[in-house]
Amino acid sequence: MSLIANEDFQHILRVLNTNVDGKKKIMFALTSIKGIGRRFANIVCKKADVDMNKRAGELTAAELENLMTIVANPRQFKIPDWFLNRKKDYKDGRYSQVVSNALDMKLRDDLERLKKIRSMSPYFFIFVFSIILISDLIW
Numbered sequence: 001m002s003l004i005a006n007e008d009f010q011h012i013l014r015v016l017n018t019n020v021d022g023k024k025k026i027m028f029a030l031t032s033i034k035g036i037g038r039r040f041a042n043i044v045c046k047k048a049d050v051d052m053n054k055r056a057g058e059l060t061a062a063e064l065e066n067l068m069t070i071v072a073n074p075r076q077f078k079i080p081d082w083f084l085n086r087k088k089d090y091k092d093g094r095y096s097q098v099v100s101n102a103l104d105m106k107l108r109d110d111l112e113r114l115k116k117i118r119s120m121s122p123y124f125f126i127f128v129f130s131i132i133l134i135s136d137l138i139w
Helices: 026-030 038-047 061-072 101-116 122-138
Strands: 012-015 018-021
Touching: 012 061, 018 026, 026 038, 038 061
Parallel strands: none
Antiparallel strands: 012 018
8 A cells, every 4th residue: 555545545435334444454344344254355355356455445336346246145156155154044044144234133033033932041041142232332
């Protein structure tokens, strides 16, 4: 990165309902989105042919759109099933990568289903919810 930022450099990007820091390298900037870790961000950048040394604020609109297409449909771009964070979904039995607000909804649905069938003991349920609340306060 040069000492002088380009005119089209964006310091904050809005991606998948998340503010992404434009000063970080693209692989590490994507990890600020819920549901995307370092390894998944790495493979997404490789599939999109984005330079790993590029800052997130330097991305063009086409590159960003390509990245988000791969995140939304990873199986179409031959990312293996074991790499995804939602394996064999309870309702439809499909593999998928769940990110952002959809991750929270899936977690809430799973907890509601487990409460409904009384699979979780009350103490374990309180423990899980306290961890979720604490993690929300930290973030």
